[in-house]
Amino acid sequence: MDVREAYLKFFESKGHTPVASAPLVPDDATLLFNNAGMVPFKTIFTGEVPVPENPRATSCQTCVRAGGKHNDLENVGHTARHHTFFEMLGNFSFGDYFKEEAIAYAWEFVTEVLALPKEKLWVTVHESDDEAEAIWQKHIAADRIMRLGDKDNFWQMGDTGPCGPCSEIFIDQGAEHFNGPEDYMGGDGDRFLEIWNLVFMQYERNAKGELNPLPKPSIDTGMGLERVVAVKEGKLSNYDSSLFMPIINKVVDLIGKPYEYATGASYRVIADHIRTVLFLLAQGTNFSNEGRGYVLRRILRRAVRHGYLLGFTKPFMHEIVDTVVELMGHQYPYLSEKAPVVKEQIMLEEERFFKTIEDGIALFSEELKNTKDVFSGETAFKLYDTFGFPLDLTEDMLREKGLGLDTATFERLMTEQRERAKAAWKGSGDAHVEGDFKTLLEQFGENSFVGYGRMTGESKI
Numbered sequence: 001m002d003v004r005e006a007y008l009k010f011f012e013s014k015g016h017t018p019v020a021s022a023p024l025v026p027d028d029a030t031l032l033f034n035n036a037g038m039v040p041f042k043t044i045f046t047g048e049v050p051v052p053e054n055p056r057a058t059s060c061q062t063c064v065r066a067g068g069k070h071n072d073l074e075n076v077g078h079t080a081r082h083h084t085f086f087e088m089l090g091n092f093s094f095g096d097y098f099k100e101e102a103i104a105y106a107w108e109f110v111t112e113v114l115a116l117p118k119e120k121l122w123v124t125v126h127e128s129d130d131e132a133e134a135i136w137q138k139h140i141a142a143d144r145i146m147r148l149g150d151k152d153n154f155w156q157m158g159d160t161g162p163c164g165p166c167s168e169i170f171i172d173q174g175a176e177h178f179n180g181p182e183d184y185m186g187g188d189g190d191r192f193l194e195i196w197n198l199v200f201m202q203y204e205r206n207a208k209g210e211l212n213p214l215p216k217p218s219i220d221t222g223m224g225l226e227r228v229v230a231v232k233e234g235k236l237s238n239y240d241s242s243l244f245m246p247i248i249n250k251v252v253d254l255i256g257k258p259y260e261y262a263t264g265a266s267y268r269v270i271a272d273h274i275r276t277v278l279f280l281l282a283q284g285t286n287f288s289n290e291g292r293g294y295v296l297r298r299i300l301r302r303a304v305r306h307g308y309l310l311g312f313t314k315p316f317m318h319e320i321v322d323t324v325v326e327l328m329g330h331q332y333p334y335l336s337e338k339a340p341v342v343k344e345q346i347m348l349e350e351e352r353f354f355k356t357i358e359d360g361i362a363l364f365s366e367e368l369k370n371t372k373d374v375f376s377g378e379t380a381f382k383l384y385d386t387f388g389f390p391l392d393l394t395e396d397m398l399r400e401k402g403l404g405l406d407t408a409t410f411e412r413l414m415t416e417q418r419e420r421a422k423a424a425w426k427g428s429g430d431a432h433v434e435g436d437f438k439t440l441l442e443q444f445g446e447n448s449f450v451g452y453g454r455m456t457g458e459s460k461i
């Protein structure tokens, strides 16, 4: 079944207007990337923009959770259900229906359209939400409804903005997947999988952290397409589904080594990250040493490091692009259009990192020999500065070894470098050159790694 289409059709039949996915880079300075289906509707929820003629909408929104309040970058490669890029299906009520209908629609979709077995479904509500619990009892046995606290059942887009208590639907993937407390709802394990979040949008949090009631209580829901597809295909991991296996198989072809789930985290990281890198580049974010472009660079470098672990010694990520375009170009035609340029961009960026990765990893391994529990902040800084290893990449490598990092020293060295950079550009007298130089220094630091090729020239201004 085509889950995306089934979802949008279902909500259209319930009077919702289908709305196209908004760009990944939101029109919102408080947010790094679009991280949920509600983001493009934020100003309608807050009342800044009038409610459209039809107060019901439905969408399939592309999302990136790599940085900011919702950051799943570190989860990729470790859990079966997280991606940095994913598609979120949602239905929205702008001051129209509220809890009663939202719950009834969700239950109908899950049990009748998706036809998931009722005996495997569980729901959670916020610990204070008697109303939601009472509504759910009309649909599901009382002992299948759990009350959880703010961590799991209070949803917010970011530190500020619309938010509210929520109610989530989980599927029990079987007692054989129960390995301990992490498998309970809200944990990181595999037994209970969260598939859908129904947010009862009632408040707006301001910059002081205070909650103010929204003009009209509204509904925002989010269901992860990849999770539902995996469940429908009977797979325990999203990565085993038809959305990811062709990408993993392409990596297998390129490296010529078989993939096994138990030892295949690197394949999964690559399969995840290529989607994110492709979508961000195709939508116009470029590799950079700051802001969103630096998140993009970190994701690419993390994937390249995993490729290196698999045995790649030269650029390979760009060769996977066509596979993703085959899978997703139909839904997102701009991918096919931009693919030739994006492949080039990825290849250049890969080349740049491949030039220093080997020496960086050698330095890292050398330092490991001197490390008991905490890895040296100086070496982490050198890895960053000379070899282009983003801090989170080093942290990722340390996590694999169960080691910590002296982040205080790393931060101090970063600050010192920034100060030196500031001091160095003072007073050259030429406003134009000074401006360029300042930007470069702020971006790259005084002696920092700036890659090879074009940028090396620029850094010598």
Ligand code: ATP
Residues within 6 Å of the ligand: 065, 072, 081, 082, 083, 084, 085, 086, 088, 186, 194, 195, 196, 197, 222, 223, 224, 225, 226, 227
């Ligand atoms: P989790 O607890 O599994 O991290 P979440 O509670 O952070 O999920 P929500 O913010 O409630 O997720 O997002 C709504 C839905 O989007 C989730 O129920 C899930 O189906 C999907 N989803 C969230 N994060 C991801 C992700 N990183 N990758 C894939 N799907 C996701």
Ligand code: MG
Residues within 6 Å of the ligand: none
């Ligand atoms: Mg999460």
Ligand code: MG
Residues within 6 Å of the ligand: 152, 186, 194
């Ligand atoms: Mg959750």
Ligand code: MG
Residues within 6 Å of the ligand: 168, 194, 197
């Ligand atoms: Mg959730």
